Amino acid sequence: MCVLTCEEPTASLPGVTYQHERLSANPHDRAGARRADDAWLEERWSDPETRVLVVSGTRVRPADGGLDWVAPADAPEGLRVLLGEHDGRAWFAVIVDAEVSKTAQGEWTPLRGLLPFLADDALAGAPLVFHALGLAEWLFVTRFCPRCGGPLSPRAAGHELACANGHVQFPRTDPAVIMIVTSGEPGAEDERCLLGRQAVWPAGRYSTLAGFCEPGETLEDAVRREVREESGVVVGDVEYFGNQPWPLPASLMLGFVGRAVSTAIEVDDHELEDARWFTRAEMRELAEAGTLLLPQGVSISRSLVEHWYGGPLPGQW
Known part of the structure; x- marks a missing residue:
């Protein structure tokens, strides 16, 4: 596998590793069967090699260009969340x-x-952090049972x-489609791609829909509907491209390449x-001039753009 480093655009990029894939690389064993094993959880918590990410609400504390993973003895009191096992040790989050x-x-x-440095964290990669903050966000906003209104208590x-009436809630992940839409002969000089911008963005910022x-x-129908609506x-x-966990707050981004059968634009204001x-x-001309700002390098949106373009481009959010 190669990293996306080509200078000139090409029609296709077989065997390329895109930047967004770095955020899912080297995933941990989530140890789901151990979540209700209190003896095992206490044993791993007492191991000084175990590492803990302290989460305040949905925020964490950076340290030395990475994240502040601490030993259990240095972690504050809070809700212990098992993330799993990785590199021969257990990983937890404590939510305060x-x-x-x-x-x-x-x-x-x-x-x-x-996000800009998460994939390069020397101690632990993005999958552990996404796991921790995705659960923290869910726990933060899910306080009462949607069926009976009773208070919820964490377990597993x-x-x-779970509430006192036995209704159990599980973490939510919402599927979202993200797509680059193309028009014209694939790879041809006049082939085009469609990008859009929101009114609240700074001048020059465009992204995939x-x-x-x-x-x-x-x-596939979600791709077609969203593009037509917007x-x-x-x-x-519609062709599948790849996916990226995106717990901002609780999404899984599913990337696609769509082929346009019409090109007239009528923007939904x-x-x-x-x-x-x-x-x-x-x-390329606008990106080099700094008048076109594309999504950041670790997002699947950026990967979709550079996949179509055929190489890296300057300028990002």
Whole structure:
């Protein structure tokens, strides 16, 4: 496998490892069968080699260019959440009150602020952090049973919530489609891709279109519906590209490449301010000039753009 380093655009990139894949590399054993094994959990917690990520609400504390993983003896009191096993040791998160981070904002960072360096964390990679913060977000917002309104209590090492009436809640992950839409002969000089921008973004920022899958809808139809709703462009063939966990707050981003069967743009002003077709030459010229800002390198959106373009591009959020 090679890292995406080519300088000139090419029509396809077989065997390429994209930047977003680094955030899912080297996953941990989630040890699901151990979540209700109190004796095993206590044994691993007492092991000084075990590492713990302290989470305040949904924020963590960076340290020395990485995250502040501590030994259990140095962890504060809070809800212990088993993340699993990795590199011969156990990994936990301890979730403490959100007020802890509010009193020292500069020391605590939400997940979005960690993304630029998360894949290069020397001690632990992104899958453990995504696991911890995804659960922390779910626990933070899920306080009462949706069936009876009763208070919920954690069990199964933080992976379940149950009320006094026996109703059990599990963590939510919402499927979202994200897509690059193309028009023209694949690989041809005049082939174009469709990008859009929201009104709240800084000038020059464009990205791939995206949206959530609705009940009873296939992923491919979600791609077609979202593109048509936001830009007016009709999509025909849809090809799966890849996926990326995105607990911001609770999504799984499913990437696709769609082929347009119409090119007229009619922007939905509610979601997009603008949508544009870009040729590869236009995209490169604008990115080099700094007037086109593309998604950050670790996002699957960036991978979709560079997959279509055929190589890396300057300029990112």
